[in-house]
Amino acid sequence: xxxxxxxMEPGSNSVSSQSDSAFIxxxxxxxxxxxxxxxxxxxxxxxxxxxxxxxxGLHTRLTRAGKMFFxxxxxxxxxxxxxxxxxxxxxxxxxxxxxxxxFSFGRRNVQNLKIAxxxxxxxxxxxxxxxxxxxxxxxxxxxxxxxxxxxxxxxxRLPLVAVGDSVSLVPDLIYPRRGVFPNTQxxxxxxxPYGLLRTTRQLVxxxxxxxxxxxxxxxxxxxxxxxxISGGRFRGGRRVSxxxxxxxxxxxxxxxxxxxxxxxxxxxxxxxxxKDFEEELAGRVSLILDAVSDDEVQIDNAVxxxxxxxxxxxxxxxxxxxxxxxxxxRLRLPPFSxxxxxxxxxxxxTPVRGTAEPGIENLWRKSSIALVGTEFRPQWVNxxxxxxxxxxxIHIYLPPGKDIPAGTEAELxxxxxxxxxxxxxxxxx
Numbered sequence: 001x002x003x004x005x006x007x008m009e010p011g012s013n014s015v016s017s018q019s020d021s022a023f024i025x026x027x028x029x030x031x032x033x034x035x036x037x038x039x040x041x042x043x044x045x046x047x048x049x050x051x052x053x054x055x056x057g058l059h060t061r062l063t064r065a066g067k068m069f070f071x072x073x074x075x076x077x078x079x080x081x082x083x084x085x086x087x088x089x090x091x092x093x094x095x096x097x098x099x100x101x102x103f104s105f106g107r108r109n110v111q112n113l114k115i116a117x118x119x120x121x122x123x124x125x126x127x128x129x130x131x132x133x134x135x136x137x138x139x140x141x142x143x144x145x146x147x148x149x150x151x152x153x154x155x156x157r158l159p160l161v162a163v164g165d166s167v168s169l170v171p172d173l174i175y176p177r178r179g180v181f182p183n184t185q186x187x188x189x190x191x192x193p194y195g196l197l198r199t200t201r202q203l204v205x206x207x208x209x210x211x212x213x214x215x216x217x218x219x220x221x222x223x224x225x226x227x228x229i230s231g232g233r234f235r236g237g238r239r240v241s242x243x244x245x246x247x248x249x250x251x252x253x254x255x256x257x258x259x260x261x262x263x264x265x266x267x268x269x270x271x272x273x274x275k276d277f278e279e280e281l282a283g284r285v286s287l288i289l290d291a292v293s294d295d296e297v298q299i300d301n302a303v304x305x306x307x308x309x310x311x312x313x314x315x316x317x318x319x320x321x322x323x324x325x326x327x328x329x330r331l332r333l334p335p336f337s338x339x340x341x342x343x344x345x346x347x348x349x350t351p352v353r354g355t356a357e358p359g360i361e362n363l364w365r366k367s368s369i370a371l372v373g374t375e376f377r378p379q380w381v382n383x384x385x386x387x388x389x390x391x392x393x394i395h396i397y398l399p400p401g402k403d404i405p406a407g408t409e410a411e412l413x414x415x416x417x418x419x420x421x422x423x424x425x426x427x428x429x
Contacts, residue, residue: 058107059200066102066196069095098194106199109146109190112139113161117183119207122344125178125214132168137161145192155186178303178347181209212343213304218420220313221370221395221411222283249273282335284367285313286360288383289324292351293374297417298399303346305397305415306372311339321364326352330362360386372397372415376404384410 062070073095080088114136121131135158137143146158155171175181183205191198249265252272265273287310291302306322313320314337322331322342331345360369360383369387371380375398387394394410397420404412412423 057201058111060103060106060197063191063195063198065194066099066198069098069196099196102192102194102197103199105144105192106190106197108139108141109143109192110188110199110201112137112141113143113146113188114138115148115186115188115203115205117205117207121207121209122212123175123209124212125176127175127211129171129173129175129209132170134166134168135161136166137163139163143190143192145190147189149187149189150185175209175211177300178211178213180348181211183207183209210344210347213300213307213346215304215308215311215343216418216420218305218308218312220283220285220316220318221309221368221393222285222313222316222318248276250276280317283318284321284364285309285318285370286321286363286367287313287323287370288372289322289346289349290371290373290377290379291349292353292377295374298374299351301399301415301417302372302374302397303349304417305420307339307343307346308420309370309372309397310342314339314342319364319367321367323363324349326350360390360392365390366392368393368395370395370397371410374399375402376408384408 073092076088076092076095080086080092116134116136118131118133121129123129133156135148135156140163142163143161144159146161147154148156148158156169158167161167186203186205187200188203189198189200249262250273252261252274256274260274262273262275287306289302289306291299293299310320310322310333314333314335317335319335320331320333320342322333322345324345326349327345331341333339333342363369369383369392371383371394373380373396376396380396384394388409395413396404396408396410397413397415398404400414400416402414404410413420414423415421
């Protein structure tokens with residue numbers, strides 16, 4: 001659990017954050033949230049802008065010490081009435097004055113504190129918050145002895161925030177699972193200066209933290225080259241004018257660019273010679289995620305597997321098409337593009353039971369199909385049958401111990417949280 005405190009050195013306006021152990025957040029996925037383009041890459045934290053808090057009313061209550069002194073005031077009052085002594089009324093007045101000062105200071109402290117958190121933060125599973133929250137004193141007095149609390153856990157303790165000063169602190173938060181984490185609500189509390197009354201104010205902090213699934217190295221299920229692209233994994237039978245694999249030289253033809261001229265061969269033969277390259281082709285992969293289970297660990301493993309397959313497909317120079325059967329919008333990414341959009345879509349993935357029976361009519365033609373799930377689903381039979389009629393390759397990815405029906409014409413792969421392996425390879429081991 002969280003044990004984070006901000007400490008201010010004497011004579012300094014700087015505040016540092018100290019913690020005994022990190023506060024581990026539970027994942028919360030926003031309902032109806034849609035991915036936005038331009039998320040961060042999977043090992044980078046990105047913050048754009050910040051949002052200030054929206055506050056609710058002030059609440060003041062007695063602390064433990066306050067209850068003791070309030071009881072003492074009542075006893076003094078009873079004693080003064082019994083003994084008819086005015087001296088005890090002086091003590092009552094002194095204690096009552098302390099309550100009034102405490103009430104005034106506490107309300108001023110929590111009412112004039114402004115908190116701004118990062119608007120959009122992008123992390124990977126297991127990552128720690130690295131972007132600071134800005135805390136600013138907007139009053140004309142020093143603010144003292146302030147605590148900022150989230151779900152009964154202390155985020156920051158501020159002994160002093162000087163007039164017009166602001167401090168930046170990084171909360172010691174760990175995000176162990178993918179998902180979308182709203183900054184939600186925090187409580188600003190103060191017991192200054194005497195600790196008799198505790199004044200609090202609820203703040204709704206805007207913004208969210210998007211935690212990408214953690215991916216790992218694997219291979220792409222692309223089966224054959226379809227599209228001409230420089231750097232493609234597959235080799236075609238033709239010769240082209242550009243590429244990365246040199247194939248030879250030939251004579252100049254109308255339409256050839258001077259950039260293609262191979263000057264050494266031209267000088268040796270006395271005529272213009274141009275360079276030829278091997279045809280480089282990229283494959284197409286249609287990645288379908290359909291992970292429905294009561295086991296959240298299996299769902300998260302399936303999401304990591306889908307992210308790893310998608311990233312490998314892009315890095316190997318293939319085109320990627322992704323759909324999760326719960327969102328009609330298909331995500332299509334060109335070869336060698338950034339996988340950020342895919343990872344954000346996966347971070348927001350929420351399984352839905354009873355989805356409509358899928359088909360491949362709207363998928364790319366000639367693409368290899370990768371089905372990722374937590375178990376073989378009856379809805380997949382239609383996809384496999386259609387793909388078989390179109391002579392497409394089918395790859396099915398399931399957790400260990402899960403199998404496919406006998407006679408299913410598909411390649412079975414297994415995955416866990418760290419790796420993907422072919423079913424036949426597992427049998428051989």
